[in-house]
Amino acid sequence: MPDIQSPIAFLRSQFFSIPPYPTKKYTGQTIIVTGSNAGLGLEASRHFVRLDAAKVILAVRNLEKGEAAKRSIEEATGRTGVVQVWQLDLAHYESVKHFAKRAQGLERLDILVENAGIVTFNFSMMEDNESSITTNVVSPILHSLLLLPKLRETGVKFNTLPRLVFVTSFVHWMTQFPEREEEKIFEALADEKKARMDDRYNLSKLLEMYAVQEIAEQITASSKKGKVVVNHSNPGWVVTEVMREWTGLKLFIFKVFRTILARSTEVGSRTTVNAAEGGEETHGQFLDDCTIGERSPLLQDKEVQKRVWSELAEKLENIQPGILQNL
Numbered sequence: 277m278p279d280i281q282s283p284i285a286f287l288r289s290q291f292f293s294i295p296p297y298p299t300k301k302y303t304g305q306t307i308i309v310t311g312s313n314a315g316l317g318l319e320a321s322r323h324f325v326r327l328d329a330a331k332v333i334l335a336v337r338n339l340e341k342g343e344a345a346k347r348s349i350e351e352a353t354g355r356t357g358v359v360q361v362w363q364l365d366l367a368h369y370e371s372v373k374h375f376a377k378r379a380q381g382l383e384r385l386d387i388l389v390e391n392a393g394i395v396t397f398n399f400s401m402m403e404d405n406e407s408s409i410t411t412n413v414v415s416p417i418l419h420s421l422l423l424l425p426k427l428r429e430t431g432v433k434f435n436t437l438p439r440l441v442f443v444t445s446f447v448h449w450m451t452q453f454p455e456r457e458e459e460k461i462f463e464a465l466a467d468e469k470k471a472r473m474d475d476r477y478n479l480s481k482l483l484e485m486y487a488v489q490e491i492a493e494q495i496t497a498s499s500k501k502g503k504v505v506v507n508h509s510n511p512g513w514v515v516t517e518v519m520r521e522w523t524g525l526k527l528f529i530f531k532v533f534r535t536i537l538a539r540s541t542e543v544g545s546r547t548t549v550n551a552a553e554g555g556e557e558t559h560g561q562f563l564d565d566c567t568i569g570e571r572s573p574l575l576q577d578k579e580v581q582k583r584v585w586s587e588l589a590e591k592l593e594n595i596q597p598g599i600l601q602n603l
Contacts, residue, residue: 311392428502
């Protein structure tokens, strides 16, 4: 069995730990939330608009669904002229770069929430990786580093503390990550013959979290002007439609357990909003139930983190030469 948190701790979290309802105001702030046409991203965006943000940008792959999400938020909050819908497809690097270039024209960027991701059990290639590695790991890190200068600029200009938030997961406990024994980790993950797709989502979250920790450490060590808090949060098991590939008995059993154990999407989204208001004490931290949480032994392995980052950094430089200078 892979390492995993105690089942008792998981059940205690799901049944008895209720994330606090967000009340902190975001007056005057500009916020970007990726993957915000549905699920956690939509509900977090609804909270940000309710809490008086000046501009909330829904970064979505499908503009039609994004517009529907915008209408839903406006109807629920009674606020218009706040939500904007911008296209962002994390499966394609050019889309990520185009979005970031457009965002450079914003007057300010106070909070960036990297929420978008996919769950797939079918192997397919997107860009130079298996699709979930591109969408859940490479592109969110690429996107965040491209926008990091705008976050820093905002902090200096308005004397604020911008936040870079990644929505990660407790499932990083659920992988043994055998691919770390390979000479080239990302090459191995792009080999269909070696792919363990039943574990791929869990592993993609672990890889993303290594990168988040590395980014936080390098920001801390940087001499650049403008502090930015970088953290990542666990929403718990939440009611979403991520298992849309499943059918039949497997889907039925999953839905039964989800009905019993999972939090509502709105309750889960509170953890994202909480991370977005986190102070300097949350920098580089994994937030679980809105407090600093326990990381898996693998996630605490600095040697593996450095290997993952070295390979990922090389990819990022190939996609956008000079991007690491943003750190």
